[in-house]
Amino acid sequence: MPQIFHHSTNALAKTTIFGAIFILVAALWVAAEISRSSWNTGQWVEIQQPVQFSHKHHTGDDGIDCRYCHTSVETAASAGIPSTSVCMNCHKQIWADSPYLQPVRASFSTGKPLEWTRVHDLPDYVYFNHSIHVNKGVGCSTCHGRVDQMPVVYQASSLQMEWCLGCHRAPEKFVRPQDKIFDMEWRQENKTTAEIKDGKSLVNTNHIQPAKVLTSCSTCHR
Amino acid sequence: MQDQPKAKPFRSSSFFKDGLSSRQPVEGTIARGWLREDKELYTGKKTTTSPSAAAPLTSAIAPTGPTATTPNANASPSQVAAAYPDDVEKFPFPITEEILNRGQERFQIYCSVCHGMTGQGDGMIVRRGFRKPPSYHEQRLREAPVGHFFDVVSNGWGAMPSYASQVPVRDRWAIIGYIRALQLSQAGAQPATQTSGDRK
Numbered sequence: 468m469p470q471i472f473h474h475s476t477n478a479l480a481k482t483t484i485f486g487a488i489f490i491l492v493a494a495l496w497v498a499a500e501i502s503r504s505s506w507n508t509g510q511w512v513e514i515q516q517p518v519q520f521s522h523k524h525h526t527g528d529d530g531i532d533c534r535y536c537h538t539s540v541e542t543a544a545s546a547g548i549p550s551t552s553v554c555m556n557c558h559k560q561i562w563a564d565s566p567y568l569q570p571v572r573a574s575f576s577t578g579k580p581l582e583w584t585r586v587h588d589l590p591d592y593v594y595f596n597h598s599i600h601v602n603k604g605v606g607c608s609t610c611h612g613r614v615d616q617m618p619v620v621y622q623a624s625s626l627q628m629e630w631c632l633g634c635h636r637a638p639e640k641f642v643r644p645q646d647k648i649f650d651m652e653w654r655q656e657n658k659t660t661a662e663i664k665d666g667k668s669l670v671n672t673n674h675i676q677p678a679k680v681l682t683s684c685s686t687c688h689r
Numbered sequence: 690m691q692d693q694p695k696a697k698p699f700r701s702s703s704f705f706k707d708g709l710s711s712r713q714p715v716e717g718t719i720a721r722g723w724l725r726e727d728k729e730l731y732t733g734k735k736t737t738t739s740p741s742a743a744a745p746l747t748s749a750i751a752p753t754g755p756t757a758t759t760p761n762a763n764a765s766p767s768q769v770a771a772a773y774p775d776d777v778e779k780f781p782f783p784i785t786e787e788i789l790n791r792g793q794e795r796f797q798i799y800c801s802v803c804h805g806m807t808g809q810g811d812g813m814i815v816r817r818g819f820r821k822p823p824s825y826h827e828q829r830l831r832e833a834p835v836g837h838f839f840d841v842v843s844n845g846w847g848a849m850p851s852y853a854s855q856v857p858v859r860d861r862w863a864i865i866g867y868i869r870a871l872q873l874s875q876a877g878a879q880p881a882t883q884t885s886g887d888r889k
Contacts (some may be wrong), residue, residue: 529802529814530802531802532797532799534798538855547698550854553855559850561818580709591690591692591693
């Protein structure tokens with residue numbers, strides 16, 4: 468009886484078995500990369516807003532403090548988005564006729580709030596709170612990047628669980644002195660051993676809770 | 690799970706006609722702990738309308754300094770107080786170093802953009818074309834009672850907007866304490882004013 472399969476098919480069979488494992492691993496890797504990619508997380512994507520509001524102009528060039536507009540960032544879970552009347556503090560007088568500010572003036576005269584598009588949006592099953600981070604030494608730029616250089620705000624971090632945990636496991640790599648929280652130029656991460664040593668002492672003085680507590684599921688999923 | 694139909698800050702709602710998820714309280718509602726009984730603290734206006742004895746302006750922020758030798762102690766003539774008859778002349782609570790530091794921080798967030806770091810009225814927004822505010826170091830404002838400052842911050846004054854929605858009451862007083870310290874630091878070379886200036 469003649470052989471149905473040629474000798475070379477042996478090799479083919481072996482490669483397919485090996486290849487199947489390889490392809491599976493590769494597929495998993497690709498899936499993981501896709502889930503971490505900005506296509507999935509929305510990182511780096513500049514979101515257009517109803518008003519061309521520029522953080523670069525207002526905070527970088529004019530030096531307005533974050534808290535002037537995001538008033539509740541030190542006291543509440545939400546940082547707060549300024550109401551139209553806060554914009555009008557200044558824009559009643561300067562750039563008062565600018566066409567770019569037409570929606571702001573319309574909102575001010577009708578009382579209908581501006582509808583900004585969210586840039587950062589955690590799923591609703593996650594609990595996040597600004598005040599605890601800001602009061603325990605995590606600066607805005609560590610999570611939001613150089614907002615003072617952004618004409619249009621984008622998400623500078625992935626906001627995935629992995630990212631939160633990376634810091635909650637080792638906060639000493641990120642914390643900074645309390646008077647540098649709003650300093651956009653301060654380093655976003657402690658890298659050298661001396662910096663990490665400073666970080667460790669801040670973790671102690673700020674009484675930051677141990678990683679066991681900070682990585683417990685119910686800290687963020689409550 | 691990702692988007693639950695619950696009200697979170699700043700989220701719009703299709704449930705209410707105006708599209709806002711947070712409701713406006715009924716007019717006259719007072720939240721717990723917000724009963725504003727202390728008129729001097731919350732309005733900067735005197736409880737009684739009869740003018741009380743003019744207290745030295747500096748006493749509250751330089752309690753240990755020899756107030757009699759500071760220029761401001763003498764500079765509280767009745768004619769300045771008369772321009773602001775209802776405004777309190779004393780801080781409603783003692784201005785400690787801690788409160789001055791808080792005041793400095795809050796001043797630099799909310800006021801320095803227009804009034805400048807030292808209160809000269811040369812802030813960044815003014816340089817970009819906003820109307821120039823008066824310097825805090827002019828005679829009239831050095832003599833004005835603290836209640837007048839509180840009134841300006843809470844209700845606005847001419848071209849200056851109200852900061853009531855952005856700055857809570859105690860922080861407003863802390864800012865005013867810091868403005869007083871700024872005024873003293875620029876007022877001259879008296880030893881008492883020097884110490885007050887250093888306290889920031």
